[in-house]
Amino acid sequence: DTEVTQTPKHLVMGMTNKKSLKCEQHMGHRAMYWYKQKAKKPPELMFVYSYEKLSINESVPSRFSPECPNSSLLNLHLHALQPEDSALYLCASSQIWDPDGNSPLHFGNGTRLTVT
Amino acid sequence: GQNIDQPTEMTATEGAIVQINCTYQTSGFNGLFWYQQHAGEAPTFLSYNVLDGLEEKGRFSSFLSRSKGYSYLLLKELQMKDSASYLCAVRQTGGFKTIFGAGTRLFVKA
Numbered sequence: 001d002t003e004v005t006q007t008p009k010h011l012v013m014g015m016t017n018k019k020s021l022k023c024e025q026h027m028g029h030r031a032m033y034w035y036k037q038k039a040k041k042p043p044e045l046m047f048v049y050s051y052e053k054l055s056i057n058e059s060v061p062s063r064f065s066p067e068c069p070n071s072s073l074l075n076l077h078l079h080a081l082q083p084e085d086s087a088l089y090l091c092a093s094s095q096i097w098d099p100d101g102n103s104p105l106h107f108g109n110g111t112r113l114t115v116t
Numbered sequence: 117g118q119n120i121d122q123p124t125e126m127t128a129t130e131g132a133i134v135q136i137n138c139t140y141q142t143s144g145f146n147g148l149f150w151y152q153q154h155a156g157e158a159p160t161f162l163s164y165n166v167l168d169g170l171e172e173k174g175r176f177s178s179f180l181s182r183s184k185g186y187s188y189l190l191l192k193e194l195q196m197k198d199s200a201s202y203l204c205a206v207r208q209t210g211g212f213k214t215i216f217g218a219g220t221r222l223f224v225k226a
Contacts, residue, residue, distance in 0.1 A: 004158075031212060042203060042216035043159065055212055090158060104149055105214060107158035 003027055004108035006091050012114045015081060021111045023074040023091030031055075032074040033105065034066060035090040043090055049074065050096060081115045088112050118142045120217035122204050127223045132194050136202050136220045138187045144209030150178050150189045151203040153219065159203055163189065191222075199224045 004025045013019050023032070031050045035043035048056035049068040057066075063085075065077040074091055092105040120140045128134040140148070147166040151159035165171055165180035165187060177190040189202055201219040208215065 033212075040218075042218050045213060045215070048212045050212060102147075102164045104161035104164060105151075105159070107160070109158045 004091055004093055004106050006089075006108035006111050008111055009109065010112050010114075012116060013078065013081065014116055015083070017081075018077070018079045020078065021076040021089055021091075021113075023076075023108055024072055025093040025106070025108075026072055027093060027106065028071075028095075029093035029106070030071060030096045031094045031103075032068060033092040033094075034074070034076055035092060035107075037088045037090055037110070047076075078113075081113075083115050086113055086115045118215055120204055120206060120215060122202075122217045122220045124218070125221045125223070127225060128194055130194055130196060130224055130226050133190065133192050134194060134222065136189045136191075136204075136222070138189070138204030138217055140185050140187070140204070140206050140217075142206045142208060142215060145182065145206060146209050147207045148178075148180055148187050149205040149207065149214065150176075150187075151205060151216075153201045153203060155200075162202075194224050196224050196226070198222060 007022045033048050034046040037043045045058050046060045047066040052068045063080050067075040088110045090110045091108040094103045094105050122138045149164050150162040152162050153159040163178035165178050170179045175192045180187045201221050203219045204217040205214050
């Protein structure tokens with residue numbers, strides 16, 4: 001079982017809907033990430049939060065709005081999405097600093113989003 | 117530009133050894149990771165290299181040559197459950213941005 005929990009597992013939404021994806025981790029990690037993954041493609045970085053502040057926005061359209069309410073939670077608010085936004089959305093977390101210099105990403109199982 | 121190249125697919129036999137290669141050109145380097153991803157599941161961390169050389173972890177080993185921009189993942193004593201995609205990923209300087217290769221789909225046959 002993954003230590004990063006994402007809800008919902010599946011989401012179908014229309015182009016006019018507003019929905020939110022949720023992510024939670026209790027590993028004490030202070031960096032949290034949103035990745036987007038299309039079928040048979042690598043994960044693509046969308047956003048990074050460090051110490052609950054937005055550190056990286058990879059020029060993501062404003063119809064995706066991230067939020068980090070506290071050190072354990074990460075949300076992704078969705079509004080007016082397009083069918084091409086259909087993908088697997090992965091949340092990940094990592095330590096800011098690891099004594100081994102390692103700090104791998106710990107991924108959740110993702111939310112499979114379909115936009116109709 | 118930034119580029120991470122891996123073979124698209126590989127097939128190997130149960131009990132054998134397979135080597136998955138990765139070459140990279142990225143702006144800044146702060147470590148190379150290998151992740152395993154089974155179909156429909158999240159990627160899971162396998163190995164990490166930041167210095168040149170070989171890191172061994174059970175049936176899995178990973179090698180890095182920074183001067184050549186090259187890494188490989190070696191899987192020994194292959195098992196059917198090793199059938200998955202293997203993602204090579206480079207963490208850029210600064211620490212937070214990790215870029216993934218397209219992944220190598222490994223099929224292990226009996």
